[in-house]
Amino acid sequence: MQDKLSLMIPGPTPVPERVLLAMGRHPIGHRSADFQKIVKRTTQQLQWLHQTKGDVLVITGSGTAAMEAGIINVLSKGNTVLCGDNGKFGERWVKLARAYGLNVQVIQAEWGQPLDPEAFRAALEADTAKAIKAVIITHSETSTGVINDLQTIASHVKDHGTALCIADCVTSLGACNVPMEDWGIDVIGSGSQKGYMMPPGLAFVAMSDRAWEACKHSDLPKFYLDLAKYRKSAHADSNPFTPAINLYFALEAALEMMQAEGLEKIFARHARHRAAAQAGMKAIGLPLYAAEGCGSPAITAVAPEGIDAEAMRKAVKEKFDILLAGGQDHLKGKVFRIGHLGFVCDRDVLTAVAAIEATLQDLGLHKGSAGAGVAACAAALAQG
Amino acid sequence: MQDKLSLMIPGPTPVPERVLLAMGRHPIGHRSADFQKIVKRTTQQLQWLHQTKGDVLVITGSGTAAMEAGIINVLSKGNTVLCGDNGKFGERWVKLARAYGLNVQVIQAEWGQPLDPEAFRAALEADTAKAIKAVIITHSETSTGVINDLQTIASHVKDHGTALCIADCVTSLGACNVPMEDWGIDVIGSGSQKGYMMPPGLAFVAMSDRAWEACKHSDLPKFYLDLAKYRKSAHADSNPFTPAINLYFALEAALEMMQAEGLEKIFARHARHRAAAQAGMKAIGLPLYAAEGCGSPAITAVAPEGIDAEAMRKAVKEKFDILLAGGQDHLKGKVFRIGHLGFVCDRDVLTAVAAIEATLQDLGLHKGSAGAGVAACAAALAQG
Incomplete structure (x- = not known):
């Protein structure tokens, strides 16, 4: 059948x-009064989503463009940054920072494990010379389904006194609580095809006053990603370059739906779906990849022992037209990932678990009692 | 009335x-086989449009992002470039190149006048040390409605032997002939909301083999705009970062329509519309801003003497819901611009001229015989 695809990947998410x-x-x-109204309204909506009164700027691009803008606008050549790396996206920000000649100190954790906030505390405390200009953290590590403890790490950055806290919230914003001002985060990057319930193409950078202060001294070259230009335009309800106008229409509609649901309900829904996906997988004997208690509210990575995860993923796609995500890099074939981010309801999670369970059964790989996965998933959904 | 807007600006154009x-x-x-098919097909379509067998890469971003990518991927810090500047976009590429620490030699022409190819020939011939690494030219200068003689300038660049020819074809591609290989252009930047008949959000960079050779030595920092990443992905029918998937759907559909019409007919249509817009304006005593014979096939800039161009533009919008473009920077209030780019038919041009003429009449500013503009426009359309 055509056009029955169900997206259960961490982006693009269902729209x-x-x-x-x-x-x-x-x-x-895009220079009309009608468009200015949309820019004004969506800016307010974005501030609501980020829980900030500061600027949230809209770039036509991917989440990577947002993170790049956030990094290169507040730093200068040769600056030292501390970068967390426990997955593909952490790794990407290390590469990006190095591409701009930054001196990157990496705090690593194994894939599947969370970053250790103590390691950040120690490194920041040891930096009495205040050489570290920024700390770059991936909140929800999409490649491994791990949520890092951004709140605690941000508090250590605050204690340092001068370093900025730059957070990749691409798959956490709109999935769990990220109160930018309360936690003292200076830069947040995100992308439209995630919690925003939109197609890809828009990227968002939220900036604190401290971030703007640092921006004044930044000497890294940029033009399209020059946030000072975006800020100036945003204050006139506009955009420095022709933006993806239709995606702005979508943004306004999607954020209106999010506001109608409310942040607390959105976060509770994602937490419930995480619990339900995890319970379903455990009940059918499929181990979770993320360490216990560190699962992302956006994505559950599953590492089926003795089963080709890629073959499972393909079978679920072929039989049920549900698209799961595969493992990236060295996890290819070892992990599949269930996205439960954005416009996902209880039915979607129940369906995904049922389809995975049915596929296991069909392949003769189901080791528990038939239906156990769906039963556990349903029980978790009922609790939330 | 709502939703009756007619876009007659140089972007976004009608869709x-x-x-x-x-x-x-x-x-x-975006990592599925179905999406790979779309990337493969649109790449072939883009090569057809650019008249090249080389790479044409797709970036989620604006035309400025495409130009920035084209410039920063083939040059290194301190390189000398020769940049044409006869309007807002020429000016922009000068600023962009300087933001990256390039040594920019500017060849200027007054706004409304075309760049002088002889000035480029002389500067390139004088460069016996081969210091000039690239020449940056805006083909259709959207701010003034002037078309520059890219073909002749590109031939002078070719005679230089080492400099690359980088062309902003944002409002010329899909409006007039730009045979990339035949003219020896090394880099072409363009954007979706122009001749492509699409909404904004995708940008395109076409690269010659010589451009890729230069790319190997480029030391300017980049990540999101790193074209080597895009090339590697494109060769696997993919994209390095999550692209604006829905705009890819649109791209495939729009390029299919363009292929059905055929390049020659598309170019003839734009030439006919330029002639018709010019004839209509002249017949009602509104002088053209671009020098005689140098009007862009995409846009006709009009400089009404003794009339507030901005008031005219607003009156046409209010009475007839046709959006014309205003003058930029020092041309604000002095110039309005009629876009006839992309999905524009004879009726649209006739209508725009009729509305402008009717507005003049209504304001008591029509100096010729009533209906002369529409008559002249119709005659020009009939000739094409």
Whole structure:
């Protein structure tokens, strides 16, 4: 059958019909008063989502563009940064920082394990010369399904006194609580095809006052990603370069839906889906990849022992048209990942668990009692 | 009335219904076989449009992002570049190149005048030390409605022997002939909301073999705009970062429509619309801003003497819901611009001229015989 695809990957995530309809509207002029109204409204909505009164800027690009902008606008050549790396995205920010000639100190954890906040505390405390200009952290590590303890790490950065806290919240924003001001985060990068319930194409950078202060002294070259330009335009309800207008229509519609649901309910829904996905997988004997208690609210990585995870993933796609994510890099074939991020309801999670369980059964690999996965998933959903 | 807006600006341009419907489809996974098919097909379509067998890469971003990528991937810090500047976009590439520490020699022409190819020939011939690494040219200068003689300038660059020819074809590609290989252009930047008949959000960079050779030695920092990453992914029918998937759907649909029409007919249509817009404006006594014979096929800039161009533009919007573009920077209030780029038919141009003429009449500013503009426009359309 055509057009029955169900997206259960960590991005692009499913998009509500009203957001798709907004996408399909005819563009309007991006220098018009009508478009200014949309910029103004979406800016307020974005501030609500980020729990900040500061600037949240919109770039046409991917989440990587947002993170790059956040990094290169507040740092200068040769600056020392402390970067957490416990997965593919942590690794990416290390590479990105090095591409700009930054001096990167890496705090690593094994894939599947969370970053140790104590390691950050120690490194920051040892930096009495205040050489560290920023700490770069991936909140939800999409490649491994691990959530890092951003709140605690941010508090250590605050204690350092001068370093900025730059957070990749690409798959955490809109999935769990990320109160930017309360936690003292200076830069947050995110992307539209995640918790925003939108197609990809827009990226968001939220900046604190401290981040803007650092911005004044930044000497790394940039033009399209020059946030000072975006800020100046944003204050006039505009954009420095022609933005993806139709994605702005979608943004307004999606954020309106998020506001109607409310942050607390959104976070509770994601927590419930994490619990349900985890319970379902455990009940059918499929081990979770993320360390106990460190699962991301956006994504559950599963490491089936003795089973080709890629073959499982493909079978679920072929039989049930549910797209799960595969393992990346050395996890290819060892891990599959269930995305439960954004426009995902209880039915979607129950369905994904049922399809995975049915596939195991069909392949003769189901080791527990038939239906145990769905039963455990249903029980967890009922509790949340 | 709502939703009757007619876009007659140089971007975003009108979008066909089938392209809008493609925009509104549910996203699919960007690492799926189905998406690879779209990348493969659109790459071939883009090569057709650029008249090249070389790489044409797709970036989620604006035309500025494409130009930035094209410049920073083939040059190194301190390199000398020769940059044409006869309008807002020429000016922008000068600023961009300087932001990256390039040594920019500027060849200027007054706004409204074309760049003088002889000035480029002389500067390139004088460069016996071969210090000039690239020449940056805006083909259609959107701010003034002037088309520069890219073909002749590119031939002078070729005679230089080592400099690369980098062209901003944002409002010329898909409007007039830009045979990349035949003219020896090394880098072409363009954007989706122009001749492509799509909403904004995708940017395109076409690269020659010589450009890739230069790329190997480029030391300017980049990550999101690192074209080597895009090339590697493109050769696997993919994209290095999550692309604007729905805009890819639109791209496939729009390029299919362009291929059905054919390049020659597309170019003839734009030439006819330029002639018709120019004839209409002249017939009602509104002088053209671009020098005679140098009008862009994408846009006609009009400089009404003794009339507030911005007031005219607003009146046309209010009375007829046709959006014309205003003048930029020092041209604000002095110039309005009629976009006739992309999905524009004879009726649209006739309508725009009629609306402008009717507005003049209504304001008591029509100096010729009533209906002369529409008559002249119609005659020009009939000739093409």
